[in-house]
Amino acid sequence: MKSDAINSNGSTDGRSGEGSSGSKAGWILLGAAAVLAAGSVGYNVYGSGESEPELAQSGDDLPSLEELRDAAEASDGDAAPWSELAFAHYERGEFGDAAEAYERAVAIDGGEAVLWSALGEARVYASERDPLPPEALEAFERAIELDPADPRARYFMAVKQDLEDDHEGAISSWLALLSDTPPGAPWESDLVRTIQQVGAINNIDIDNRLATVLQARAPEVLLPGSGEVAGEAASATVRGPTAQQITEASRMTPGEQQTMIAGMVEGLEARLENEPDDLDGWVMLMRSRMNLGEPAKAREALEKAIAANPDEAEELRRQAGQLGL
Numbered sequence: 001m002k003s004d005a006i007n008s009n010g011s012t013d014g015r016s017g018e019g020s021s022g023s024k025a026g027w028i029l030l031g032a033a034a035v036l037a038a039g040s041v042g043y044n045v046y047g048s049g050e051s052e053p054e055l056a057q058s059g060d061d062l063p064s065l066e067e068l069r070d071a072a073e074a075s076d077g078d079a080a081p082w083s084e085l086a087f088a089h090y091e092r093g094e095f096g097d098a099a100e101a102y103e104r105a106v107a108i109d110g111g112e113a114v115l116w117s118a119l120g121e122a123r124v125y126a127s128e129r130d131p132l133p134p135e136a137l138e139a140f141e142r143a144i145e146l147d148p149a150d151p152r153a154r155y156f157m158a159v160k161q162d163l164e165d166d167h168e169g170a171i172s173s174w175l176a177l178l179s180d181t182p183p184g185a186p187w188e189s190d191l192v193r194t195i196q197q198v199g200a201i202n203n204i205d206i207d208n209r210l211a212t213v214l215q216a217r218a219p220e221v222l223l224p225g226s227g228e229v230a231g232e233a234a235s236a237t238v239r240g241p242t243a244q245q246i247t248e249a250s251r252m253t254p255g256e257q258q259t260m261i262a263g264m265v266e267g268l269e270a271r272l273e274n275e276p277d278d279l280d281g282w283v284m285l286m287r288s289r290m291n292l293g294e295p296a297k298a299r300e301a302l303e304k305a306i307a308a309n310p311d312e313a314e315e316l317r318r319q320a321g322q323l324g325l
Helices: 065-074 080-091 095-108 115-125 134-146 153-162 167-179 186-202 207-216 243-250 254-274 279-291 295-308 308-324
Strands: none
Touching: 065 080, 065 134, 080 095, 080 115, 080 308, 095 115, 115 153, 134 153, 153 167, 167 186, 167 207, 186 207, 254 279, 279 295, 279 308, 295 308
């Protein structure tokens, strides 16, 4: 997926649909916490800083598409292999194939909101003309039924409002989503840009409302800590931020928070090299890599975890499947 240039009329130079503002809107799936990759209808802004998409790696340590498909076909009542195959197709821009694989996944496990919202997104991108085809909307609505907090489904339901010329409603929905977005999250800046640009295109003043939402949010660190900081998320083996670190993070800019989080994730990874039997640690590393927008590193962590704990391979893959791997 390459960034499309924003034209003076608010549309893009890429594929466009027939909505009130023009082009498609999209997210990249990173498990339970999706990462916003493109702006709202009317423009397309890719937030990674790269001019080309990062395709799924095909090195010796990662399975090929053929291997992923063989694993999916051989699976019995397991949606995870189909989800992994779908994501591999998605990374390659093969959205129709991704949608087909996600359809197989939801047929097996229809109770996972993240699978339905991933299916909806793939259907959006697979559509040649309609910026929000009915079958995609159906998937997003199903995701919302299962989990009203699903961020990708919430984003696209706001896109629906925008396409229906309810620009004020769309902005309100995106602001609500932003309010629930952890400061420094990979998709934060693009979500803010979406709100700003839809407001500008439709002459809606959003500056004060946007500032209020940004100032009201408390920082959220990706790794659980211990004791009162972590609460129910506390782990006997995963050492996360202390209360002092949480306080310090609250004074940081989003970029500084992200740097702090990345350092903590690197520290966890280094510790697991010496303590490879820590299953909680491996799951947390996978989740953190996904939240940081690093699915390839998350898959690498899964492979290392399985190699170190072959007897726990099934449980590790189950946990990875819940993260979208």
